[in-house]
Amino acid sequence: MPELPEVEALAQFLREHAVGAVVGRIDVGALSAVKTFDPPVTALSGRDVTGAGRWGKFLGMDCGGLWMITHLSRGGWLRWIDEPSPTPPKPGGKSPLALRVRFFTPEGATPAIDLTEAGTKKRLAVYVVDDPELVPGIAKLGPDALDVTEERFIEIMRGTSQRIKTAIVDQSLIAGIGNAYSDEILHMAKVSPFANTATMSEAKTAELYESMRAVLTDAVARSVGQDAARLKGEKRSGMRVHARTGMPCPVCGDTVREVSYAERSFQYCPTCQTGGKVLADRRMSRLLK
Ligand SMILES: [Zn+2]
Numbered sequence: 001m002p003e004l005p006e007v008e009a010l011a012q013f014l015r016e017h018a019v020g021a022v023v024g025r026i027d028v029g030a031l032s033a034v035k036t037f038d039p040p041v042t043a044l045s046g047r048d049v050t051g052a053g054r055w056g057k058f059l060g061m062d063c064g065g066l067w068m069i070t071h072l073s074r075g076g077w078l079r080w081i082d083e084p085s086p087t088p089p090k091p092g093g094k095s096p097l098a099l100r101v102r103f104f105t106p107e108g109a110t111p112a113i114d115l116t117e118a119g120t121k122k123r124l125a126v127y128v129v130d131d132p133e134l135v136p137g138i139a140k141l142g143p144d145a146l147d148v149t150e151e152r153f154i155e156i157m158r159g160t161s162q163r164i165k166t167a168i169v170d171q172s173l174i175a176g177i178g179n180a181y182s183d184e185i186l187h188m189a190k191v192s193p194f195a196n197t198a199t200m201s202e203a204k205t206a207e208l209y210e211s212m213r214a215v216l217t218d219a220v221a222r223s224v225g226q227d228a229a230r231l232k233g234e235k236r237s238g239m240r241v242h243a244r245t246g247m248p249c250p251v252c253g254d255t256v257r258e259v260s261y262a263e264r265s266f267q268y269c270p271t272c273q274t275g276g277k278v279l280a281d282r283r284m285s286r287l288l289k
Helices: 004-017 150-158 179-189 202-223 228-237 282-288
Strands: 022-028 051-055 058-063 066-071 076-081 097-104 112-117 125-129 257-261 264-268
Touching: 004 051, 004 058, 004 076, 004 202, 004 228, 066 076, 076 228, 150 202, 179 202, 179 264, 202 228
Parallel strands: none
Antiparallel strands: 022 097, 051 058, 058 066, 066 125, 076 112, 097 112, 257 264
16 A cells, blocks of 8 residues: 555656646546546546645645545555557456546657556545545545654644554544554554553654654655656565564564454564564464464
């Protein structure tokens, strides 16, 4: 799932590649992905692309005051196609294509962006709005993880009482962080995923803030300028604990552990984060019964 650094890189990618082009035909591959009806997606055709933006994990393309905004969700991605096939996709087919936006560039090229979504759970969302704040998910966002001040961050975290792993990915508290980067941030700050936000000391919460900035700033620096197709690999290569169950922690050498619940899992290092304690993994516990 793309998080703040990847979406920031995609916004930058659109600024470099799409701004200055004219929107051509829009092909809808998955009707369910389009969440707004008025104006219709076809209203974008014929408009100049004038900018791109990011709100938390939402990506937006400004077409002269009319915005196309997307939330890629867990299985979604944006691909840049230099020479798309002229045939429109079949709506409702098995293709992962949710939406294709074609462009005419000033140089005479006709590239496109494809919004695709893997998996059976279709959550990718597209909105066409005059004002980004009209997207309900954007209106509800808390301050951005890279804009929030340390003082405000401490106030927000200590003002809620829940597991830090849950709080830091709650977009209404802090915007932009998902499962992968939260694993990395907690690992760098040496905080247990199960630590309670209300009882964590102010000094530790300040350390968490510093780690959040360090992890995200580093990931943005590595992601921006990467081709959209390479962003996933770049994201994975920078991870120290996330998706590295069973591998050695690069800081202390302990084995990275995992906690699984429902359809998700997260990773942490016991020595770095939980005083050596292995957290109960509900899936493992069930298997052992
Ligand atoms: Zn460690």
